[in-house]
């Protein structure tokens with residue numbers, strides 16, 4: 001008996017498209033009170049229904065769902081809920097909202113509940129997210145991403161109000177959520193103006209995204225903080241050309257160990273990745289490394305957007321020496337400068353002139369200097385989730 005039901009459950013993966021089969025399976029679940037048998041059939045149904053929407057519940061479902069909600073078996077209860085969500089039943093949505101808001105439920109269960117509800121754009125979930133946004137903890141990233149799905153006028157105010165308390169990752173999520181809708185984007189730019197969101201939190205691709213709105217107020221603010229876009233520095237054609245051959249499939253066929261070699265040769269003087277490299281530029285371990293677009297923007301066009309901390313300064317000393325580097329600290333008497341070679345403290349009385357360059361310390365044209373195979377291997381290495389051995 002059990003065996004035949006197991007076979008039946010497997011068959012559902014293909015067959016549950018048909019209302020008759022769903023009905024038959026619901027009847028089978030209802031006939032038994034053995035949790036193991038119920039689990040088998042429900043797993044099959046759930047797998048068959050994943051990712052589908054607009055599926056009508058079979059007529060038996062309402063009564064069965066009530067029975068299953070009282071099951072002593074946690075997996076049976078969760079499977080029944082997950083199936084109920086696909087059917088869009090009110091009970092399933094209510095239960096999930098309860099879990100999402102329940103401070104006694106595990107964070108993992110609450111996150112799953114939030115993600116299922118947001119995937120359905122469930123209107124009843126928005127107030128729960130609003131409530132959660134002010135609370136630090138493991139649910140906040142899912143909450144921020146979840147808010148992106150609801151077009152509410154006050155979302156920008158909520159995110160910006162809580163922004164200062166976010167972790168670095170949450171800030172990234174929040175900024176990209178805000179950039180996603182024009183009304184929010186305007187408030188994001190206003191927050192930049194008011195220094196509530198630091199300039200450094202705006203990546204080059206984010207600024208490009210904001211420019212895409214072609215909104216005069218947004219552009220005016222970006223001009224002030226990031227400089228005007230000038231036609232001559234347009235690196236988009238070069239990026240487009242590289243993208244033509246640097247496809248995800250081509251990258252996948254590369255060799256990450258050799259890519260590490262390329263990194264050590266060309267990037268590690270300035271960047272740390274995993275456990276090795278210098279810290280002249282930002283550490284790349286936490287960067288958005290699997291995103292080819294992000295990497296290309298930053299590598300091909302480093303001057304599109306320069307974090308204030310990374311602007312190149314040229315210091316001419318009274319004794320005739322010239323130092324070039326980035327300011328790492330400053331007080332009334334001294335200036336701490338990070339040059340490619342060292343960190344050095346300069347007395348201000350020794351300084352003759354000080355010029356801030358609009359150029360990044362990160363050089364342009366690095367990819368043009370490499371054979372395609374090296375670029376491919378480098379990108380594969382950059383996307384690696386962990387350190388790989390050198391070949």
Ligand code: HEC
Nearest residue numbers: 266267270280281282298302305306307310360361362366
């Ligand atoms: C001479 C130093 C230097 C070298 C060499 C260099 N970079 Fe950079 N890089 C920087 C600096 C400084 C920044 C900070 C961004 C800026 O220009 O404001 C940066 C920014 C980046 C960013 C954006 C990081 C962020 O958090 O926004 C990426 C990605 C990056 N570099 C990748 C590379 C790769 C890959 C290589 C090797 C092909 C490389 N860089 C070589 C100095 C360097």
